[in-house]
Amino acid sequence: MTELLPTWQREPCPRWCIRDHDEDDIALDRYHQGSATTVPVLMSTDSEEPRSATYVPVDLAIRVGRYAGELIDWVAIEPVRLTAPRLVLTAESAARLAEQVTAQLAEHVALDQA
Numbered sequence: 001m002t003e004l005l006p007t008w009q010r011e012p013c014p015r016w017c018i019r020d021h022d023e024d025d026i027a028l029d030r031y032h033q034g035s036a037t038t039v040p041v042l043m044s045t046d047s048e049e050p051r052s053a054t055y056v057p058v059d060l061a062i063r064v065g066r067y068a069g070e071l072i073d074w075v076a077i078e079p080v081r082l083t084a085p086r087l088v089l090t091a092e093s094a095a096r097l098a099e100q101v102t103a104q105l106a107e108h109v110a111l112d113q114a
């Protein structure tokens with residue numbers, strides 16, 4: 001969130017941007033970013049079976065972003081202390097993913113617990 005925009009920034013920050021933008025930002029750092037939500041999860045990135053033997057506790061960060069000068073918002077989902085795996089989705093794709101995860105849980109997991 002910057003009141004005086006750097007010369008490379010042609011548009012105001014989206015209302016959700018919390019990032020400070022500087023004149024010296026390199027091209028890769030020229031993006032708007034929302035605050036992160038973190039979710040503690042158990043995950044495995046190992047292909048070893050059974051996967052449950054390789055689960056590790058991880059905090060996943062979820063945040064919205066948009067590159068300067070672009071109109072496409074993206075949602076990044078990535079471990080807080082790791083660089084991979086990283087999932088970067090368009091906002092529309094993230095909404096479809098959330099909808100399908102919710103549907104899968106409602107259809108299968110909730111029934112298993114009943």
Ligand SMILES: [Zn+2]
Nearest residue numbers: 001013017032
């Ligand atoms: Zn911004």
